[in-house]
Structure formats: structure tokens, C-alpha cells
Amino acid sequence: MTNYLDTLNEPQREGVLTTEGPVMLIAGAGSGKTRVLTFRIAYLIQEKNVDPFSIMALTFTNKAAKEMRDRIEKVVGSDARSLMMGTFHSVFSRILRAEAHHIGYPNNFTIYDTDDVKQLLRTIIKEKGLDDAVYKVNTVLGRISSAKNKLISADEYLRNGELMGDDAANMRPEIGAIYKIYTNRLYKSGAMDFDDLLFNTDKLFKEHLDVLNKYQQRIQYLMVDEFQDTNLCQYYIIRKLAAVRENVCVVGDDAQSIYAFRGADITNILNFERDYADLKVIKLEQNYRSTSNIVQAANSVIKRNRAQLPKNVWTANEEGKLIELIKAVSDNEEGRLVATSIFQERMQHQMKYSDFAILYRTNSQSRALEESLRRMNIPYRMVGGLSFYQRKEIKDILAYLRFTMNQQDEASFRRIINLPKRGIGDATVDKIVVAANDHGAPLWDIVQNVTPFVGGRVAGPIDDFVTMIKRFSIEIERKDAYDAAFEIAKSSGLLRELYEDKTVEGLSRYENVQELLNAIKEFTDDPERQDKSLGAFLQEVSLLTGQDEEKDKDPDKVTLMTIHMAKGLEFKYVYMVGMEEDLFPSQMMINSRADLEEERRLFYVAITRAEKRLFLSYALSRYRFGRLKNSEPSRFLDDIDSSFIKVSSKFSSAIESSPPPSQYAKKLVSGIKKTVTSAPPIRPVTYKPPADFIPSDTGALQVGMRVEHPKFGFGTVLQMDTSGADRKAKIGFKDIGEKTLLLSFAKLRIVEN
DNA sequence: GTCACCGAGATTTTT
């Protein structure tokens, strides 16, 4: 058992063995922090005989939690199950599920997702008669959310001169009032938003010391992963929980802090040193993941940031190949070049598809990439995007289930009262909600006794609805989650409605609902699960995100995801695409130094995901908002010390004929050590390409089509060769005769008609 | 109350 200690280096071992007292691990990228955390927990259980029940470990994503649990289970076996471990949100929502009644919430409170929250805010803004162009839902939500993350309640917000002053200066003086109404509405609905799961946990501990004490006694050892991403609220909870024993170990890397927009506050790291005088700080600086070139390139980037803790990340790994920069004229070509490169590298080095990842800044960039991968028959999986549980049909069913659990839930009520159609319109719903608020009465009381408040015609259907929901709530007492959910899906008429829709989309929606029911079945059939109630299922599902549905039969696929989702992961080959100004760094992040530094840290995270090879790519034009836009290479390319990067030989010849390169591109081409043999000189031709030459997608190129080439001029496709790895086309050019071109490189414009 | 059509805005990231 102790032999695993031998596999650790000195600071890592220290991190595992220093179990008593406050510890902060500053862990550089790829320095094995998960190993340290894993072994630390294993060590506590096996060597120090600590009851796993009294260890709490907090992570940021479900994925990280799951991975850690799996790894611990490999060492300590089934003991791992009783660990109190998960994301901040899931662990605290479990605590609230047991304790929420102390702060006036029902224990079976509903969790509102972002859509529910926005809907509710929109309603409130409308009810207050405010202009929704001034009070944009996203703005309002942002203000409220960041207040909650800083532990500022609605009442405190209204009393806070600075916040109110800001709002007044921005012509939005009512935000505080909206916050207050919003809080009351959530409370009345027995619902919490994501921020409330933290905010209310803090409130619970603050107002009920007996409850806090219970958890302080229980949790003997507390560990926090990704500490640099904690917000103030999380920090206070951590401190409270650890106040008695002070056996708290936080692990983080300030260079990888990329969630400031969500309230993460790096100063927590500094405060931690201040709050614990006897804090032991251990630095993990040896990188085991990446080649020396990649590590040094990453260092050269992060060095440009002003705000950072001093550390020296180094590696004993081989030098490795240089980072390659791929240039493309368009987003489509970028996709094509990346796909081609993956194909070739995989062949040449006998890699698996799963060794490759393509990272991007925004989800919308995935489309061009997907197309190229599909065209080359490269299997891929996309992580993130919209989750299964955000689909309309799924949310509809879940709303029924949620409302059956909690009849005060306004958001679910609005969603299902007229679904399927039963002749109850918005006007009626508004009347009911307003009546509930005016009378200070619970929503459900009004709904049950609705006649005085609405037109006589709709009273009948509402009564039927009430009867149905009452029947459902009896069902969930008698049946397990699956049987109850199935019964509700069927009796509500939702299932039938979807079944009768024979369109393609209707079919897939029906299948999605079936899949949801399967997921519930799986949940109830899981022998390790103690709480199999519908409530427990809903709780869990609310905190799930897109990344958590991977029951892939074929795991050998290229991974596509945003950089944010890639944090904590590693791949042998990484392609970081879209290295362009306004995209990365995002145009919304270039206005302040702090924002720009966060973007740079994001770039640092991207670079350090790569083990063996890193490719960066950019396109000179790209479709955005459905329009073609020109773009310039990212300023971040200049941050990389030029001795670690080279221009790829894969770049297209069309660059030379494209619009004059930007200053960034120029600097790059001149400043970068050219280790590639330069392309053979192109023989002079008389043909001059038009200034606005834009290559077409040649995926559907066929014999007989007329094409234009930026150097060779106009021609006709004579023959296609798609047998080999590279698709080729023999083209008869008007000026220079026949040429066979590789379609992955050639810039061709398909001439219309 | 319902449906079909139109126009606007979105694309920064997640629990």
C-alpha cells in the first residue's frame, strides 16, 4: 500500500503526508495534483484509519469528481463510496436537502436552471412595467448573480450605496428592487438557483450554529480542488467548515484561473495565506505531462501576465517537436487542414483518434470542424454544447415531475399548465400568479380554488389539471421514481403527443423521452444508491451538464470542446483553433487588463493540455453571425517565444495571394524560425486572381465542374481520385494545361452555373 | 386562445 508513495516526488509526497493542519498546494499544470489528492485521501483512509464518511472533497465539475472517486476506489475499494465528495453545488445541495427547513425552505426544494431563472426575471421585469431593452435579462441576472457570489443579499444590495449608485449611473436603478422580488419569488416557489445552493448553505451555517457544528464535527478532513476558481461565498463556507479542526487542504494554480466571470476570485489564494498563519504552502513545479517545448512555450506566454504567484514550472521530459502554426484562408479550410493533419499524424505515428483533441474558444466554432471531420470519416465526439437535459421535450417532462414534487414551483407551473394544450393562455396564467402574489397566498392554493380569479371558461380545465396533479402526487408516494415518471409521462398526454408526431424531429423527441425514462430506470436500479426517490433524481439531474452523458460505445474518437471544458484533461495531440483577434482573445475581454490576463490564462490552459504535439491555427476569414468576416491572427501568437514554434508546412499556398497579411501575420512569418523547407517557387503565370477570391468548399467537387484557381486561373474538373488518403482532382486549366491537385491543399473556387 | 409569420439579436466561458 505504501509503495505508491515511492512513485511520488518530494513535494508531492509532502502533500500527501501533511494531513494535519492547513495546507495549500500550488500546483503547476501537469504536476500531478490529482494524484496527490487521490493518494492523500487513500492515505488518510488506509494509514490513518480515518472514516471515509468524515472526509469531504470538493471539485468544480462532475467529471473531476467522478474521476477522483474512480481513482480512489482503485486504491481503497468500496470505502470510496462513503466519501462526501462531489462538486460544490452537488455536495451543498445534498446538505440543503437535509437541512433546508431550518431556513424556511422545503427540503424537496426545486433547483432552477438558467432558463427558468431568465424566464422568471423576464416576468418580473414585465410585471414591474420596466423596459426590457434597458433591463436586459442577462444584465440583471449578472448583477444578481455576482452579488450572491459576494454574499450580498437583496436587502443588503438595496442598502449598498456603491451597487445602487452603479445601477443609477447605468440608468438601471431598479435592479436592487428586482433582486428583492426575484428572491421572494424563488422563496415562494420553493426554488433555488445555482448561486442559492452556495448562498443558502452559507446562510444556513451562519444562522444555525448547531447545524454548522454538526458538519464541523463530522468533517475531519476537507479538501478543495481548483481552489483558484472559488468565489467568496465558497471560500466562506470552506473556512466555516474547517474552523474547528483546520485540517483543510486546498489545491490550485493561479495561472489556470479562468472563471472570474463567474465570480471566481484569485485573491482567495492570498487571503488563505493571511487567514491561516500556520499555513503550509507546497509548490508542485515539475511537469510530467508535456514536452519541454510545450512547457517552455506555456511559460513564455504566462510570463506576460502581471498578476501571478511566482513559480517555476519545469520538466524533465524530452524536448519534443516544435509547436506548429497552421494558417488558413477560411474557417472551412482551417477545418480541412486540421482534419487532414489529424489523419496524417494518426497514420504516421499509429495514434488513436482518442489521442487527439480540438479546442476552441466558443462553441459556435465547432460547426466547420465537424463538417471537415465528417467529410474525412474521422469519428469525433463533442463535449458540451446544449445538454440533453436542456432539450424542450425533456424539460417538459421534468417540469411535470418537478411540479408533482413541489406545487409551489412557478416556473414549472407556467411550463406545463397548458401543455398539452388545454385552452389556458398566458392571460389566465398571469392572473393566477398575480393573485397569488397580491394575496400573499401559495400558488397552489389559488390554483386549487381558481374560480374567483379567472374567466369561467377556463376554470374547468384547471380543475382537471389540479385533479391530475393530485393523482400524480399520490402515485409518487406509492411507486418508485421510474414507475411514477412513466405514469406521469403517459397520463399527462405528453408521451402520446410526441408519439403521434411522425416527423423526423418528432421521432427523435420521442426517443429522447424514452432515453430520459431509461436514465431514471438506471437511477432506480443502481444498487449502490441509497436514495432512489424521484426527488433525489431531480436534484441530481438539475446539476448535470452536457459533459456528463458519455456512455459511448466507441470511445476511440477525436474530442471537440471549449478550452474551459478541457481544463484538467490532457491529450497527446492538441489542436487549438481560431487563434484570431476578437475571437481569442474574445472581443468582450480586450477592454481591461484583468480581462485580457484571464484570456491569456485561458490560452495557457489550452497549451498545457498537450502532451506531445501542439498545433495552433487561425483563419483569415470566418463566418460569424452568418456573415463572412475577415480576421487577424491573435496577439497571443506573439506571446509565444518564437524559438518554440514554427509555421506549419501544411499552410495553404493561397495565403500569398490573399489580402495583405496583418501586422501580426507579418511579424510571425518574419520572426519565426523557419525549419520547414520552403515551398517550391511557383512559376510565373499571367493570370491575376480577383482581389476578393474566396475558395469554395471542395467537398462536393465533381467531374465537369468549372473552377477557378488563384494561380492557375479557370479550368474544368476532368477526373476525381478519391481512392487514396488525399482526394485529388485532375483539372484542365485554360492557360497552363492539365494539373492534378490535392484537394486538401488546393484553393479552388467553384464557378457558378 | 392559438397559430403562423416576422424580425431581432446572439456567440464567452459553467454549476
Place this chain on the structure above:
DNA sequence: TCTCGGTGAC
């Protein structure tokens, strides 16, 4: 390009 909310006809 896509999704969402608003509007007007029935």
C-alpha cells in the same frame, strides 16, 4: 445561421 419573443389574423 438559429432561436426566441412579439404581433396580428382568425
